[in-house]
Amino acid sequence: MKRTNGEKAYAVFNYIFLTLLALITVYPFWQVIITSFSTAAEANRIGFKMWPAEISWEGYKNVLTNQNIWNGYLNTIIRVLLGTSIEMTLSILTAYPLSKKYLPHRNIFTMLIVFTMFFSGGMIPSYLNVRSLHLDNTVWALVLPIGINTFNMLILRNFFMSIPEEIEESAKIDGASAVQVLVQVVLPLSVPILMTVGLWSIVAHWNAWLDCVIYIRDSNKYVLQAVLRKIIIDAAPQFDNMNTTAQDISQIDTEVVKSATIVVSTLPIMLVYPFIQKYFVTGVMVGSLKG
Amino acid sequence: MKKKLALITALLLVAGSFAGCGGNSNQNSSETDSNGRIKIDWMSQNDSPVDADSPVIAMLEEKFNVDLNFIYLDRNQEDELLNIRIAGGEIPDVMRRSDTSYRNFINQGILSEIPEDLIKEIAPTVYECTTRYGGENLWDVAKEDGKLYGMPLLNDNGRYHAVTIWRDDWLSNVGIDKVPETLEEAEEAFYKFVNEDPDGNGQKDTYALSTNGITAVLNAYGGQPLSNPHKLYWTERDGEIIADAVLPEMKDALTKLNQWYQDGLIDPEFITGENKGQHFASTVVFWNGRIGFSMPGMAYHVSPPFIEGSTGSVNWSSFHQMQGEDASYTWGVPLTGPTGKRGADHWGVFAGDYFVMGKNVETGSDKMKKILEINETLNSDFDTFILARNGRKDIDYIDDGAYTPKIEAKERQALGLNANGIVYMTNNLEFIERGEIPAQREFSEKYGNIVEDYSTKVWGGLPSDATYKSVVEQSIQENYYAFITGARPVSEFDQFVEELYAAGLEQLTKEANEWYDARYGA
Amino acid sequence: MQQTKRASIATQKSIAHPKLHAQLRQYKVHKALLLMLIPGMLYYLLFHYKPMYGLLIAFKDYRLLDGVMGSPWAGFKYFEQAFSSAEFWRVFKNTIILSCYKLIFTFPAPIILALMLNEVRCLKFKKVVQTLTYLPHFISWVVLAGVIINFLSPSVGPINMIIRAFGGDPIYFMGEKKYFRAILVISSIWKEVGWGTIVYLAALSNVDTQLYEAAVLDGAGRLRQTWTVTLPAITNVIVIMLIMQVGKILNDDFDQIYNMYNPAVYSVAEVLSTYIYKMGLEQAQYSFSTAVGLFKNVIAFALVIMTNTISNKVSDYGLW
Known part of the structure; x- marks a missing residue:
């Protein structure tokens, strides 16, 4: 394929622009990494730095020696696996029927669902609800109340709608049931969007902490983010506790600990993305269309 | 279309039928545990949960023959989480509440009445200490419609006022050998801090003061208009309660500050905070050697180390970490203003906090008596107080007279130890004094007990707070900053005062006067 | 039976x-x-x-x-309380202005980025850019606000270093009203543009490459291909995202604003959520905040229904 001069110029511009953008967006994260490796004095120095003056592991030592943190990781992984499986299953089961224009009362179902995106009973009724179902202080309180993310489900539904009806028809003629069509035809065609919604769900569960703080009472059931919040609170200067002796003051700098917790909590979730990226390849559907 | 409506109605009805259930089922937890000990749900003031098998708590439980169940609510969401729990019928037996929340809880019927006579009978030391340190009428102040629902909690630190700090190395570099005491002297030093290169680096990169310094200057003019956390301060003037922010002398203060801002004395980045988003008493800008004067907090926020091996307060240690051991700061006095007034922020021994019991603790019940008994012991028995506050000798602390901890702060939190002894329990300020090294107390006395104070005369919630308070506070901050930077000319100060009254300060002032009269008499 | x-x-x-x-x-x-x-x-x-x-x-x-x-x-006591306060309407206005800016500038950003990434032929480069741009999504506003304040600082921030290098006077971006909304918009693009791209990239992977081949046969240049093949392929997602964005017009980003604003910019920066938060601090204002929330959501819901109807008429795509 021959490119015109204009196209070449655009390509050059494109590469330069994207490189700059990547540099700008990586900047805050880089700052966090620098701070996480800083000594307390360095972390508090006002100024622009591109590199830590000296490397200190104090922040990481403080975070990683916390006895609750590994437990927190475990609880978070359980939550993510369970929560994402539930969300994906429920979302697919809901999105697929709603993607069919011939589904009876489709608009009413959709309306009822969209309605919940804007109106909710609020925190206290939700808490009472979870309690009356005896879900509190269990992982179910963290995964069931957000069993479907309506927005994600609607994105999924719209993607299903864009799959040409003929593909499904041909499967139906071969005698496949609705479930078989969904599992054998529709889902394989939807891998990129399933990956996207899956990633959203994983990240949402990974980052959530407020529901944990509300519903979970035993600290050994705390998820990672809740544990990290507490580590940060612990690292705050202790001088708000009245009448402490001078020795009480924590020698760990809050800013350093805060940054270390971000790195510790973000690294694992960062590794998920490149894995998902490989499914974003143009033309997934082409092969199946031809076949 | 009708069909659709019918279907929607049907679905909504189903949904509605759920609505009734899931209300408030009071958790019918039994009053005693399997050993027959009274169970007490105690809302912890610690920063992290108390270990269920903490040996210190076990010792206290044995001593009082109770079963203590500590409830921890995430510090940053505490009020919200507490409300959620209460809505679910779980009311902690023991809580600490601020005045606003205290009155609100009384009106909502969440608290149990604690008769004054019962306190006198079971907790005479608490009663006596509260009266001695907090004032004769404090018990009356705490009452609502003649009934008492909580015991005022005293704060030893509130006895002292905020402390100013100066870079004394800078002072001597610019040829001043005495720490300034008046605003006039300070002004001279401030100009030199900016113009005579006090840090000797050959660059004009120093300022005199930032956010906290501004507060100190306003104080010198006789008011406390901008302060956290009680932003709205009230003063008594000619028998009337008036907001500090509208005092006429504040106009002079702002004129002076505006002049200084133009002359480059004030760090122009004071708007984004002297603490750079960290703890309120952390003066990050001062640590960085950008300013030479501040008033970041109380004596214990700026104190040096008092014994071997200690690092001093956060401000002390951070400052030296960043500026090296050759740099130094010293402590000053609140500046005397042009009218001869001087003062500094003073939280007050009683800042409106109460020790309360949830309504599940019935008035006069054994449980209430037990809780009072615990409270009394922690106010009258020094050994128990130390056990609850510092833990076990040689295990949790060193017996060096200063009760120096042997374990880290977070371990103490997990043990259930607290600076005041299992959660905010002592009004016996003498115990607190006995529990610390004399040098520390002398320091507070020397620098934090110099002058008449500025403490707010009204600390309780006012009926119209919800409607006006945030608007008024915000307007004060916004406009004060605008006057200082010149974004708004100071000549419009009177107009600003009018605006403020119109925005709701009028109603708040009226209520503040009523509040004050009702408690302290006209 | x-x-x-x-x-x-x-x-x-x-x-x-x-x-x-x-x-x-x-x-x-x-x-x-x-x-x-x-x-x-x-x-x-x-x-x-x-x-x-x-x-x-x-x-x-x-x-x-x-x-x-x-x-x-x-x-309707709490509705009256809200509506009768001048402050309420001031923050209401601020919220709408900010949301409109975000709708105009923040919303198209990830679409443009997705299209630009789509043009990149070097897969490795594409993946690296994607991964880097999505990183800031994981940093909370508390931390990001500190980074931004430092970044824009008149004395030590790199932006002002550049301004000074060119002989200009440093600007205190965070302390001036006229810059504050722009800072909010740009920083939210900064934080979320990479993350927002993902859904469009997923949709783009659905494009039939035969369509491009056909377009090339018709003599279409790259720009034309983008216009006639790529964009139509993701219109569906764009429409849905747009409708939802319109529904968020009264929802401001509390964490962002609360961590970034300061007294000098209150008059432009105070929005509904920060206002409710401050009101709520005073006492348990459940009724008041529920009332404001309900008011907000009734409007949002009406807007969504309206946008959806228009969208159905114009583009054949919609939520229902």
């Missing part, structure tokens, strides 16, 4: 209601689909509609111990 009884009722009724009969037939034909829908609908019933009674708090003087049903009615 139950089944036959119901069926017989249905046949009886069907004589009178032929339309209902037809509908029941439809239900039978699509039984499998409807069965699939059951778990999801149960979920919505149990976790959304069941606690929905909490909306009544807006019309009540909510007392924690009495519960929602037991609390006394307050009528």
